[in-house]
Amino acid sequence: MYSAIHDAIAAWYGAHGRRDLPWRTHRDPYRIWISEIMLQQTQVKTVLERFYFPFLEAFPALADLAAADLDDVLKRWEGLGYYTRARNLHRAAKLCVTSLPQEAAALEALPGIGRSTAHAIAAFAHDAPLPVLDANVKRVLSRFFAREERDERILWQDAYALLDTRRPYMYNQAMMDIGAMLCQSRNVTCNACPLQSGCQGQNDALRYGRAKAKKSVPSRHRALLVLWREGKLGLIRSEERFLHGLWGFMQSPLPLEGRALGSFVHRYTHFHLHATVYEPADAPDDERLVWFDRSEIATLSLSTADHKALALLDALSS
Ligand code: SF4
Known part of the structure; x- marks a missing residue:
């Protein structure tokens, strides 16, 4: 035909x-x-x-x-x-x-x-x-x-x-x-x-052939916690379904006692992360935390948002 x-x-x-x-x-x-x-x-x-x-x-x-x-x-x-x-x-x-x-x-x-x-x-x-x-x-x-x-x-x-x-x-x-x-x-x-x-x-x-109108995307406001121990940064493995297995900063809802170091927005398809990189006044004691120096972090798999937070830290320390 x-x-x-x-x-x-x-x-x-x-x-x-x-x-x-x-x-x-x-x-x-x-x-x-x-x-x-x-x-x-x-x-x-x-x-x-x-x-x-x-x-x-x-x-x-x-x-x-x-x-x-x-x-x-x-x-x-x-x-x-x-x-x-x-x-x-x-x-x-x-x-x-x-x-x-x-x-x-x-x-x-x-x-x-x-x-x-x-x-x-x-x-x-x-x-x-x-x-x-x-x-x-x-x-x-x-x-x-x-x-x-x-x-x-x-x-x-x-x-x-x-x-x-x-x-x-x-x-x-x-x-x-x-x-x-x-x-x-x-x-x-x-x-x-x-x-x-x-x-x-x-x-x-x-x-014809139009994709369905996109739903509006919600925002999540989170602190990405910068936690130091003996010169090493504390990171956790993500258990969220879509980032499962990647390493990243521990997250916490805002507001929070402490000091904001900088902020950025990272757009995922299903939400926008409004991230504040944060040194908390009280560091949480969480057994999921693993401590890495900077060269060890370079060998880990991190999400793009966590890379952004790391770049922000690097910029502040240079
Ligand atoms: S398939 Fe698309 S590009 Fe091709 S004739 Fe039809 S509308 Fe035009």
């Missing part, structure tokens, strides 16, 4: 697709998986420039990741955020040890691998005829089929309906590129788009 459009997509991808991205120059399921997980919440440019290569240098194969300490994995993930991704990668590697399963259903059963990621690994590594449905592809499909509502069930139906089952690798890569390059959320270039001949939404494209 869509064979002319499939040919147009193939021709467009051959001429304009981002075929030189390093995770597109091979069929290694492990490296494809790492790239897919990194790209879930992070832009291509950031992944390319700062994270993809160092991570693979540290853990060149699945067996290396399976054998690694979680702390080392978190350290390599530092700055990428959404640390659950790193913990799930590590858990999945330990379950698989030497090779990832080939079937999408088995991939989807692993920690941190959703349906779209499972399809991406299966299609890109093994040519499985399955559609990928990331945020870019959802937007393209919503416009192509003129869907005003974001309904996952319908999106999957549409994804299967348009899929080029003869060329799933090329088709899925092209759809992601079309979303990133031509059919952007606030900018559409329909004239250059290989889907244009069948696109039902092109005359009013911005009406």
Whole structure:
């Protein structure tokens, strides 16, 4: 039904697709998986420039990741955020040890691998005829089929309906590129788009494929406690779900007796942290505290907010 459009997509991808991205120059399921997980919440440019290569240098194969300490994995993930991704990668590697399963259903059963990621690994590594449905592809499909509502069930139906089952690798890569390059959320270039001949939404494209309005994000006001003992700083391991396993300053509600050293705001997706770096008048005696000198701290995995607090301390002491 869509064979002319499939040919147009193939021709467009051959001429304009981002075929030189390093995770597109091979069929290694492990490296494809790492790239897919990194790209879930992070832009291509950031992944390319700062994270993809160092991570693979540290853990060149699945067996290396399976054998690694979680702390080392978190350290390599530092700055990428959404640390659950790193913990799930590590858990999945330990379950698989030497090779990832080939079937999408088995991939989807692993920690941190959703349906779209499972399809991406299966299609890109093994040519499985399955559609990928990331945020870019959802937007393209919503416009192509003129869907005003974001309904996952319908999106999957549409994804299967348009899929080029003869060329799933090329088709899925092209759809992601079309979303990133031509059919952007606030900018559409329909004239250059290989889907244009069948696109039902092109005359009013911005009406379709809109992401749900973001809820307003709450603020948390916290003191990050600077605690010294014999020239060492006291840090604790976070037990919060999204930073679990990372080291950081102990936090306390404000107001508090003591001395404020400086403040900053750090924006997480689900809340904004208004942090005051604080020397409390009474240091808490907490058994979770572990004492580190500055060179030891450099080897730990810290969240970006804790790095900001540390930079503030460094600036004050220099
Ligand atoms: S024709 Fe326009 S609206 Fe339709 S998919 Fe292409 S860029 Fe998006």
